[in-house]
Amino acid sequence: MSAAARAVIAWCLVLAVSGCAGWPRSFSARPCCVDTKLRVRRQPIAWHLFDVTVLEPIEQVFHLGRISRKLLGVPIRALNLRDGGVGDSAFFINRDPVQLTSEDVRWGPSRPDDLPVAPLTITKPKVEGKTAGFFVTDAKGRRYLVKLDPVDSPELLSGAEVVTSKLLYALGYHVPSYEVVSFDPAQLRIGDGVQARGADGEMHPFDAKRLTALMTPRLRSGRVRAVASRILDGEILGPARFKRFRDCAEVRALRVAYAWLNNIDAKDHNSLLVWDGTKTVGYLIDFGTSLGADAGLGGPKQSCAGWTYVVDFKEASLELLTLGRHRPVCDAAHGAVSPSVGFFSEHVDPDHWKPYVPNRAFTAMTDADAEWMAQRMARLSREQIAAAVSAAQYSRPEDAAYLVETLDARRTAIVQHYLDDEVAEARAR
Known part of the structure; x- marks a missing residue:
């Protein structure tokens, strides 16, 4: 190996080691907690979509620390994932799903x-x-x-x-x-x-x-x-920038939870930072594009929801290179189940699930982050899932039964994907 090549590799290693400290952090001594009132710069939605779809991928090319670590197979670990657990943070409360009664899940943050x-x-x-x-x-x-x-x-x-709000609450998120x-x-x-x-x-x-x-x-x-x-109590500051929290395990691993629920609208504007007088609290909001619904379309999801970005350069390039022969993998299992359920099937691939626009925190997720979320999902019971579905008060019992069955099947597939069968079974107990 030439001296020049060795120098380049050494420089990449230096950048990789320092990569975790390379982005500005405004957290307190408690990782991923924000004890100050954040100043939120509001982006118009159209600009935000252009930013995350076009500008951020270009920006990542010049983030040598993260690129080097990715190439070397040394991903940046989450700041707050320690001994397989995550403490309370701006977006998350470390409540044990097993300790929640069905009534707790049915009501979530409501009374x-x-x-x-x-x-x-x-x-x-x-x-x-x-x-x-x-x-x-x-x-x-x-x-x-x-x-x-x-x-x-x-x-x-x-x-x-x-x-969706009840199940995210059960997993520990502020909603x-x-x-x-x-x-x-x-x-x-x-x-x-x-x-x-x-x-x-x-x-x-x-x-x-x-x-x-x-x-x-x-x-x-x-x-x-x-x-x-x-409407939430406290001073509403505005939407969070997910990339600001991209080294927090619970924000990264939200990708796994959203894949379970097929909540494809994971843009910044579907979060909300609120100052409660002592700290900034991060809420997840607007779940009208979860399960079989697509609020943007005003009806059921389409079959490719969760499988491709709205503007997917990779899929577009493959289609161009193959002269139109390439088609993205989509969920073609069936159409809408009913007007109330929409398009929602048990078919899920957590490694390839995509929201409708890129989310920087999701792309930073590591296997350790995903396994942590899978462990939490494994601790939810079928009865708790049924309690969350009961809160929707579906008029047709068969719609509620279908959702319970499908959510349970998707949850099982994700847990088995990330955890060994024995571990998944033990966690569920």
């Missing part, structure tokens, strides 16, 4: 008295896009975000939001309260001066006519079903 009390006063409507809804204040002065199901897919969005609600449109009031953007792009008064247009196609036996998320 029965968290449900909104009528009448509900609309303070800000959301009528654009595929997911309609509105911010409301209930009779007790509490604030909620209420989201409506797609007209042709009753229970789809609301069910996915509720089930807001999500609960299914059913109300008579007569229980809604429109606040003073409320406006909404019209088809012309301009703001117009939001009146009873526009409210009726939202409610009427969704009426079932005189009531409308929705999901209500109580």
Whole structure:
């Protein structure tokens, strides 16, 4: 080997060893805890998607420390994964899933008295896009975000939001309260001066006519079903930058949990940092693209959801090089199970699962991070999964039964993928 080659390898090793210290860290002495109020620079969603899809891959090419370690097979270990465990952090509470009762899982962070009390006063409507809804204040002065199901897919969005939030809570993550609600449109009031953007792009008064247009196609036996998320207490700072937390095991391993739930919308904007007066708490939010739902499409997922990025340069290049013969591996097991369940099957490949845009924390995940999450998933019982599904209040028992069966099958496949069978069985006990 030439002297020049030895020098290059030596330099790569130096960069590899120092790579873990190469990015700015704002954590306290407790790894991945944030005891200060973070300053959040809000990115428009369109710019964020361009950033993570185009700019960040280019940036990674010049991150020699991480590139060197990857080439040498020495991945950067998580800051807070010690002796196979992770302590409390900004996004995570180290609760033991085994200690949670089925009732604990069914309610998650909610309590029965968290449900909104009528009448509900609309303070800000959301009528654009595929997911309609509105911010409301209930009779007790509490604030909620209420989201409506797609007209042709009753229970789809609301069910996915509720089930996924309960299971993520059981795994230890901070999530807001999500609960299914059913109300008579007569229980809604429109606040003073409320406006909404019209088809012309301009703001117009939001009146009873526009409210009726939202409610009427969704009426079932005189009531409308929705999901209500109580607005979090504390000072809302804005979305987290996942790459800022990319060396935290619980944020990296969220990829495994999201693969289980097929929650493909893992962009920064589906997280929220909140200052509670003593520390910054990270919440995971917006689960309308989990399970068989796709809030962006306003209906069921497509078969390639979870298998390719929306803009997937690797797949596009392979298709180009093979003159169109290459096709991405997708889940072609079947179509939508029902309007309420959507497209959700037991077929899962955790190593190749992808959200719809790249997530820097997910790509930093190591085998140790994934095994830690698989161990936590193995400790969830089928009864706990059923409790989470029961919170969605599906009108058809067969829909609820299908989801329990499919979630259990996907969980088993992931646990067996990352853990030895004996270890998986022992952890489950």
